[in-house]
Amino acid sequence: MIKKVLIANRGEIAIRIIRACRELQIPTVAVYSEPDAGSLHVSYADEAYCIGPKESSKSYLSIPAIISVALTSGADAIHPGYGFLSENADFVDICKEHGIKFIGPSSDSMNKAGDKATARKTMIENGIPVTPGTDIIDDPKEIKKFAKKVGYPVIIKATAGGGGKGMRIVNNENEVEEAFNLCQTEALKAFNNKDVYCEKYLLNPRHIEVQVIGDSRGNVVHLGERDCSIQRRHQKLIEEAPSVFVSEKLRKKMGDDAVKAVKALKYEGVGTIEFLLDGENYYFMEMNTRVQVEHCVTEMISMIDILKEQIRIASGMKLSFSQDDVELKGHAIECRINAEDHERNFMPNPGKIGGYVAPGGFGVRVDSHAYAGYDVLPYYDSLIGKLICWGKDREDCRKRMLMALNQYVITGIKTTIPFHKEILNSEDFIKSKIDTSYIDNKYSKANK
Numbered sequence: 001m002i003k004k005v006l007i008a009n010r011g012e013i014a015i016r017i018i019r020a021c022r023e024l025q026i027p028t029v030a031v032y033s034e035p036d037a038g039s040l041h042v043s044y045a046d047e048a049y050c051i052g053p054k055e056s057s058k059s060y061l062s063i064p065a066i067i068s069v070a071l072t073s074g075a076d077a078i079h080p081g082y083g084f085l086s087e088n089a090d091f092v093d094i095c096k097e098h099g100i101k102f103i104g105p106s107s108d109s110m111n112k113a114g115d116k117a118t119a120r121k122t123m124i125e126n127g128i129p130v131t132p133g134t135d136i137i138d139d140p141k142e143i144k145k146f147a148k149k150v151g152y153p154v155i156i157k158a159t160a161g162g163g164g165k166g167m168r169i170v171n172n173e174n175e176v177e178e179a180f181n182l183c184q185t186e187a188l189k190a191f192n193n194k195d196v197y198c199e200k201y202l203l204n205p206r207h208i209e210v211q212v213i214g215d216s217r218g219n220v221v222h223l224g225e226r227d228c229s230i231q232r233r234h235q236k237l238i239e240e241a242p243s244v245f246v247s248e249k250l251r252k253k254m255g256d257d258a259v260k261a262v263k264a265l266k267y268e269g270v271g272t273i274e275f276l277l278d279g280e281n282y283y284f285m286e287m288n289t290r291v292q293v294e295h296c297v298t299e300m301i302s303m304i305d306i307l308k309e310q311i312r313i314a315s316g317m318k319l320s321f322s323q324d325d326v327e328l329k330g331h332a333i334e335c336r337i338n339a340e341d342h343e344r345n346f347m348p349n350p351g352k353i354g355g356y357v358a359p360g361g362f363g364v365r366v367d368s369h370a371y372a373g374y375d376v377l378p379y380y381d382s383l384i385g386k387l388i389c390w391g392k393d394r395e396d397c398r399k400r401m402l403m404a405l406n407q408y409v410i411t412g413i414k415t416t417i418p419f420h421k422e423i424l425n426s427e428d429f430i431k432s433k434i435d436t437s438y439i440d441n442k443y444s445k446a447n448k
Helices: 011-023 040-044 063-073 089-097 107-114 116-125 140-150 173-191 248-264 295-302 306-314 394-407 417-425 438-444
Strands: 005-007 028-033 047-052 077-079 154-158 167-170 196-200 206-214 220-232 235-241 269-278 281-288 331-338 364-368 383-391
Touching: 005 011, 005 063, 011 028, 011 040, 011 306, 011 364, 011 383, 028 040, 028 063, 040 047, 047 063, 063 089, 077 306, 089 107, 107 116, 116 196, 116 248, 116 281, 140 154, 140 173, 140 196, 154 173, 167 173, 173 196, 206 248, 206 281, 206 306, 220 248, 220 295, 220 438, 235 295, 235 417, 248 269, 248 281, 269 306, 295 306, 295 331, 295 364, 295 383, 331 394, 331 417, 383 394, 394 417
Parallel strands: 005 028, 005 077, 028 047
Antiparallel strands: 154 167, 154 196, 206 220, 206 269, 220 235, 235 331, 269 281, 331 383, 364 383
């Protein structure tokens, strides 16, 4: 078993990892930037080290600083969480060179899965449906040629990274060159890789992702799907599991394809296969080679601790359960509580939290690093925490979530709590009349 884990992250996910390690009786090491000294993960961990100033490039993205702390503290493993270095294959190799276990896939698997163009090719070779698309393109003329075959709109995507960066929807030929240049520029800046490719853009799909876990012995399972269709500019806001749009037959088919994809990549660890669902047809979109923000809803309906399983697998142990052991019960919804003002087009709203009271009770979970007096910093993402509720069915869960949102008190800054209440009370949500364009169409335009 791993003896000591350094968490190369901050915020709620750092605390989540610490809790998993505590249950496994593994000591933890936190790292933090100078302005993050008051963050809860610093006091929760067994040890904590400052690794640099506010700039991520000089702290949470500083590989020399993180490796130095790992060696100094005696940590034999590093958990990257999500974001930051979690999908950096070079970091994986550097960890290995220093005798440190990276809690995640190998660099080879990460490169194959993380590069969207390579991943698409792997899926095609294994008979998994993908949206019509191109290889890597270096001339906007290739986009115009492709669009003539499949029709507009199309979407240009960076092959590296995620989170909506290096991505542009193109509605007609006049938009091609500007979108292509913007995508390349943004991709180079965000991922140090300007490669982009183009796909047919589905107008009203649903975003369905399948949670997968693989061990070093070739055992792979899936834990069902999550519906992440409620998103803004490709950033998820509300997630739920299971999806009301996925039948048992379709769930098995998508799950089997996800497992097939993981085996083809010889993938070890926790990951997510993301699909776009258009009616009964689904298409591979990308694979995330890390734990997802929304892993919690899957934990709530499966009663499987995904983080603990991830750490056990990294320790060389086999999966503690088989596909036949997986039983999904009830329904779970997660609301991302961000420091944003949705009435001002979701403008970030950092600042000091005055009062903080988290909800509780049966079927209610809060993953957060916030507290009364905590400073929400402007240098990192605006996520304050995640509110997750479970119910015997979707409507039971929806009502419990509304109750929990009403009990969640955060003063001093604007948060997305009122927005979530509005969504969960809407007829569109109740009747599941949602897709990936729902928020951008209904809210963002109205708030400009």
